Amino acid sequence: MSGIGVFICHCGSNIAGTVDVDELTEYASDLNGVTFATNYKYMCSDPGQELIKDSVEEQDLDSVVVAACSPRMHEETFQAVVEDAGLNPYRFQMANIREQCSWVHSDDMEKATEKAKHLVEMSVEKSRLSEDLEKTEVDVNSDALVIGGGIAGIQSALDLADQGKKVYLVEREPSIGGKMAQLDKTFPTLDCSSCILTPKMTDVARNPNIELLTYSEVEEVDGSVGDFEVKVKKKATYVDWDKCTACGDCAEACRRSGNVEDEFNEGLDNRGAIYTPFPQAVPAAYTIDSEVCISLEYDGTCTSCREVCELDAIDLDDEDEIVELNVGSIIVATGYDLMDPEKIYEYGYGKSKDIITNLELERIIDASGPTDGEIHRLSDGEDVESVTFILCVGSRDEELQSYCCRIGCMGALKHVHLLRDHLDEDVDINICYTDIRSFGKGYEEFYRRTRDLDVNFVRGRPSEVNVQEEKVELNVFDTTMDKLLQVESDLVVLVPALLPSEGTEELSRQLRITRSSDGFLQEAHPKLRPMDTFTNGIFIAGCCQGPKDIPDSVSQASGAAAKASTILSKDKLQSEATIASIDDDICSGCKMCISVCPYDAIEYNEEDEVAEITDVLCMGCGSCASLCPTGAIEHKGFKDEMLEAMIDAGLTEEEG
Amino acid sequence: MKELGLYLGCVIPTEQYGYEMSIREVLPKFDIELVDLEESTCCGAPLRNVNMFTTMYLSARNMALCEKKGIDLYAPCPICHLGLTEAKESLEENPELKDKINSKLEEEDLQYEGSTELYHTLDLLHDEIGLDEIEDQVEEPLDDLTFAAHYGCNTIRPNDLDRPDDSENPQKLEELMETIGIGTEDYPEKLDCCGGQVISDHNESALTKAGEKIEAVQDQGFDGLSTICPWGHRMLDSKQDSAADTIGESLDLPVMYYIQLLGVAMGIEQSRLGLELNLSPVDNLEAIESIEEAE
Amino acid sequence: MSLIDLTSMAEPDEEEQEKIEETLEGLKEDIPDLCYQCGKCTSGCEAFILLELEPHSIMGKSKAGFIDELVNSDEIWTCMQCFKCQERCPQDLSPVRVIFALKNLAVAAGKEIPSGYQKMLQSVLGNGLIQQPKEVLNRANETRKREDLDLPPVPEPEDMDKVQQILMKATQEKLR
Numbered sequence A: 001m002s003g004i005g006v007f008i009c010h011c012g013s014n015i016a017g018t019v020d021v022d023e024l025t026e027y028a029s030d031l032n033g034v035t036f037a038t039n040y041k042y043m044c045s046d047p048g049q050e051l052i053k054d055s056v057e058e059q060d061l062d063s064v065v066v067a068a069c070s071p072r073m074h075e076e077t078f079q080a081v082v083e084d085a086g087l088n089p090y091r092f093q094m095a096n097i098r099e100q101c102s103w104v105h106s107d108d109m110e111k112a113t114e115k116a117k118h119l120v121e122m123s124v125e126k127s128r129l130s131e132d133l134e135k136t137e138v139d140v141n142s143d144a145l146v147i148g149g150g151i152a153g154i155q156s157a158l159d160l161a162d163q164g165k166k167v168y169l170v171e172r173e174p175s176i177g178g179k180m181a182q183l184d185k186t187f188p189t190l191d192c193s194s195c196i197l198t199p200k201m202t203d204v205a206r207n208p209n210i211e212l213l214t215y216s217e218v219e220e221v222d223g224s225v226g227d228f229e230v231k232v233k234k235k236a237t238y239v240d241w242d243k244c245t246a247c248g249d250c251a252e253a254c255r256r257s258g259n260v261e262d263e264f265n266e267g268l269d270n271r272g273a274i275y276t277p278f279p280q281a282v283p284a285a286y287t288i289d290s291e292v293c294i295s296l297e298y299d300g301t302c303t304s305c306r307e308v309c310e311l312d313a314i315d316l317d318d319e320d321e322i323v324e325l326n327v328g329s330i331i332v333a334t335g336y337d338l339m340d341p342e343k344i345y346e347y348g349y350g351k352s353k354d355i356i357t358n359l360e361l362e363r364i365i366d367a368s369g370p371t372d373g374e375i376h377r378l379s380d381g382e383d384v385e386s387v388t389f390i391l392c393v394g395s396r397d398e399e400l401q402s403y404c405c406r407i408g409c410m411g412a413l414k415h416v417h418l419l420r421d422h423l424d425e426d427v428d429i430n431i432c433y434t435d436i437r438s439f440g441k442g443y444e445e446f447y448r449r450t451r452d453l454d455v456n457f458v459r460g461r462p463s464e465v466n467v468q469e470e471k472v473e474l475n476v477f478d479t480t481m482d483k484l485l486q487v488e489s490d491l492v493v494l495v496p497a498l499l500p501s502e503g504t505e506e507l508s509r510q511l512r513i514t515r516s517s518d519g520f521l522q523e524a525h526p527k528l529r530p531m532d533t534f535t536n537g538i539f540i541a542g543c544c545q546g547p548k549d550i551p552d553s554v555s556q557a558s559g560a561a562a563k564a565s566t567i568l569s570k571d572k573l574q575s576e577a578t579i580a581s582i583d584d585d586i587c588s589g590c591k592m593c594i595s596v597c598p599y600d601a602i603e604y605n606e607e608d609e610v611a612e613i614t615d616v617l618c619m620g621c622g623s624c625a626s627l628c629p630t631g632a633i634e635h636k637g638f639k640d641e642m643l644e645a646m647i648d649a650g651l652t653e654e655e656g
Numbered sequence B: 001m002k003e004l005g006l007y008l009g010c011v012i013p014t015e016q017y018g019y020e021m022s023i024r025e026v027l028p029k030f031d032i033e034l035v036d037l038e039e040s041t042c043c044g045a046p047l048r049n050v051n052m053f054t055t056m057y058l059s060a061r062n063m064a065l066c067e068k069k070g071i072d073l074y075a076p077c078p079i080c081h082l083g084l085t086e087a088k089e090s091l092e093e094n095p096e097l098k099d100k101i102n103s104k105l106e107e108e109d110l111q112y113e114g115s116t117e118l119y120h121t122l123d124l125l126h127d128e129i130g131l132d133e134i135e136d137q138v139e140e141p142l143d144d145l146t147f148a149a150h151y152g153c154n155t156i157r158p159n160d161l162d163r164p165d166d167s168e169n170p171q172k173l174e175e176l177m178e179t180i181g182i183g184t185e186d187y188p189e190k191l192d193c194c195g196g197q198v199i200s201d202h203n204e205s206a207l208t209k210a211g212e213k214i215e216a217v218q219d220q221g222f223d224g225l226s227t228i229c230p231w232g233h234r235m236l237d238s239k240q241d242s243a244a245d246t247i248g249e250s251l252d253l254p255v256m257y258y259i260q261l262l263g264v265a266m267g268i269e270q271s272r273l274g275l276e277l278n279l280s281p282v283d284n285l286e287a288i289e290s291i292e293e294a295e
Numbered sequence C: 001m002s003l004i005d006l007t008s009m010a011e012p013d014e015e016e017q018e019k020i021e022e023t024l025e026g027l028k029e030d031i032p033d034l035c036y037q038c039g040k041c042t043s044g045c046e047a048f049i050l051l052e053l054e055p056h057s058i059m060g061k062s063k064a065g066f067i068d069e070l071v072n073s074d075e076i077w078t079c080m081q082c083f084k085c086q087e088r089c090p091q092d093l094s095p096v097r098v099i100f101a102l103k104n105l106a107v108a109a110g111k112e113i114p115s116g117y118q119k120m121l122q123s124v125l126g127n128g129l130i131q132q133p134k135e136v137l138n139r140a141n142e143t144r145k146r147e148d149l150d151l152p153p154v155p156e157p158e159d160m161d162k163v164q165q166i167l168m169k170a171t172q173e174k175l176r
């Protein structure tokens, strides 16, 4: 007669030192449905596993209960053993008599043994009601989507393409490159940003496995891991990119040339309506900004660019296009924006051209930037005699961003090096800091070298910045010297907080991934799963997850690509078997389950007026089943009857 | 006709008579009936330094006087306005304290509920009466003048206690000035303190602060300075001569309460606005009559 | 506490520290523990240049428990109550309120308080206002009283004695 076998583990003396395992075995063998019970020193060891396997056969067992440690430790181990022995793995139950019993009751063997009996009995009761369960399988599409073409997105795309995967790279600007393209040089090695970035950008352009969709945005995401359906809107560029060679004749002819704020140069100079963001842009092609083009936005009369384009590449009838993609996995790498420093009104941003952000300074220092790398006062072109940095502008601030921007300190130290290269040696450089954070590899050494560059590190924070007739003035109390210093500067550089890039909230909704309280996209575990999201098959990389520097962005990007690849390399994916399922006949269509599901696995079927679960999305958390007011949701492997039987067993009075 | 309890506090009714006179003269023209609160006392804010409970008690008492009459309260002094606002919010958050205070108020047959709205001159003019209404009543716009604004610290700070204007970029006073024709501009020292709160124990430092602010405004070519705070006005106008002596500079900056300027622009008889009491040389301004003329 | 101030041999006083926190409680979470000593408050303090008030160091000392030193100092009586420190503190703290609390402690402990405050307090307790109506001068050096200016009498409680009694009792009370 087939029945349940109970296997009790000593875990050395971990369990046997506190629980009387022989008494427990005897007790177990008398339990309802149990036909065999035994104990052994280490159940997880090879001989222990053999013992289980052999017993299943010899004793004709149909279910197995192991009383040992936490299922977190060894549930999978024993499931595999049971499967090996020819049983369905869900015919295995685990009673935790270590963490939940022996470890916490080591001072009272009698009571611990009593409790262990209850725990074993509960598992046996659950086991009596257990059934065979099957995992569902889904086919995996081996293509990937990367959203955001900054350094993180570029790295992920290249890694995946190298593994032979087809990658769609979606970038909302006309060119990939992200913020790194705007930087002059990079800490801590001071290599030129575009020298290390441009080759990667051209690799992207050349790689046959990468399909680049710039000037594009994700419109809609459906489906789930292995099989996402994505709609991408390719905005009209009004230029045929197959024809355009980026000769630039059109830009010169454009009647709005020099009239439109140049975003790439942080508004420090102007472009026209037809433009390419920067010379090394990828793809190398021009785009018409429809909002400012005379013909498109106003009266349709201007033909200047069309007249000069010898390749006839300009097409004012171009229209937005929706591209439908099918991918198995998605990597989000949408980066960051700088906080608008006007939010700290007292620092005077906007009151004088000489009060700038660190990103504006990058553009000014850049030899191909708006000032050709010449550093003068922006208000009147006079020489710069003094530059002052203010760190933590809106970072570590309880009203604005409470977190650290992680790049501000190092960025300012870098700027000291670059300014020393560009300016006379008698120019004063002051850094108002609260704490200098130089935690990365080679960063502290870089900080030490910077200190040797005749720079005033002022340990304090100004209260306000005032624009005087000639100079920009601030008072700052230095807490190391107990002195209030008056500082007059020609340039004041604010180092603002980093924010998730605009649109992150909407994107997170489309993708059904969560954001942490700071607004950045949330990782599934802050230490152990830093590039996973809670949604299977979607990964995050770079600053969209939180502020970080280039080395960290690139590491995370490669990590995310590797993670995605583990999915994309499979033909089929198995979903969990212990998931929720809805009985249509009982479901009243109240939709309460939809609102609690953290994985967005439940949808409402308008036609049948019932809720429906997408098996591959369900992670088996149990939220819906416990909430459903009609009892229409059953959690496989954790059915109500099972739990009730366990509770009854757990609450029986001690005998004698 | 809106009835408001005129809560003058300490400094206005004991020495800043010009503010009180112009308030009593101008506001009724905007359909506001000022009701005197004969039984009122100090708002308690100066006693924050000594004992916070007494501060709360006094504030609650003054608001209770208004509640008894069923009207809202108008406090032209920003320090009172802040003290009252703080008490109002604290008592709302802390019912225990409210009960404790009410048990004391009972002895005088008073009861504090928390139902009075509070106004200061700035929001009363700018938000309640409104710029359009003011513009309608201007008879002689003061077009040729450029004035700097002095808000007073407590008019704008701390912003977590519902102030009449923004803490870092207040503009209502400027807008009010522009409405009566006066030109104005931001200046770096705009938010600087007048020193008024330490005048009794740190006379020289307080006067230095006032003097430096007046000097800065004067050096930037303003024709005058407009105030809405009696403490600030006392430092910048009434004590301008002492401030000049203290910093060793000659100061002759006309300083006027905004509501006095408004009265002048409305064509109100200048002697009714207490202009003779401004000790800074206000009659350097063409629009302002000299004392002899006024008589 | 394992701290000793070697300049004065003072030790932190936790009991006094708790009293400050008590006074501040119910107003806001202004306890100085979260201060990271950025110094923004002192950079803008209206009283620093002339009177050497350093709100950040008041926060530091309060946090460490050197309350006695502060309560006995003249420094706490120099604050201009401009609230700039609170307004601009990136950690949402309020040095000015900590200073108020310290002054309250000083008064409660019977420390000698500056004469101006003493006078103000006495006046309020005596007749309800911080000062009596003054005869003022006009620009022509003539004196003017409220009556001369057609202003009604200064407000005053009908039963000043009773208000006085209540006030005397109130000054013994704590916020909670």
Ligand SMILES: Cc1cc2nc3c(=O)[nH]c(=O)nc-3n(C[C@H](O)[C@H](O)[C@H](O)COP(=O)(O)OP(=O)(O)OC[C@H]3O[C@@H](n4cnc5c(N)ncnc54)[C@H](O)[C@@H]3O)c2cc1C
Pocket (backbone or CB within 6 Å): A147, A148, A149, A150, A151, A152, A153, A170, A171, A172, A173, A176, A177, A178, A179, A180, A183, A185, A186, A187, A188, A216, A217, A218, A333, A334, A335, A336, A337, A358, A359, A362, A407, A411, A414, A501, A502, A503, A507, A541, A542, A543, A544, A548, A549, A550, A551, A553
């Ligand atoms: C002034 C300054 C100096 C710096 N200097 C250094 C340095 O010297 N060394 C260093 O290591 N780090 C430096 N950094 C940090 C560096 O900029 C970042 O680490 C890096 O840019 C992060 O790359 P990313 O790809 O995550 O984000 P980003 O560079 O922001 O790229 C994100 C990309 O995604 C696109 N995107 C956003 N939303 C969408 C959407 N919804 N759909 C499609 N595309 C979208 C954006 O257009 C952008 O191209 C500096 C930062 C600043 C502000």
Ligand code: SF4
Pocket (backbone or CB within 6 Å): C034, C035, C036, C037, C038, C039, C040, C041, C042, C055, C056, C059, C085, C088, C089, C090, C091, C092, C093, C094, C095
């Ligand atoms: S501004 Fe705030 S955090 Fe900075 S030192 Fe002052 S109290 Fe501390």
Ligand code: SF4
Pocket (backbone or CB within 6 Å): C041, C044, C045, C046, C047, C048, C053, C055, C078, C079, C080, C081, C082, C083, C084, C085, C086, C095, C096, C099
């Ligand atoms: S409130 Fe006091 S401590 Fe704070 S900034 Fe003003 S004067 Fe300084």
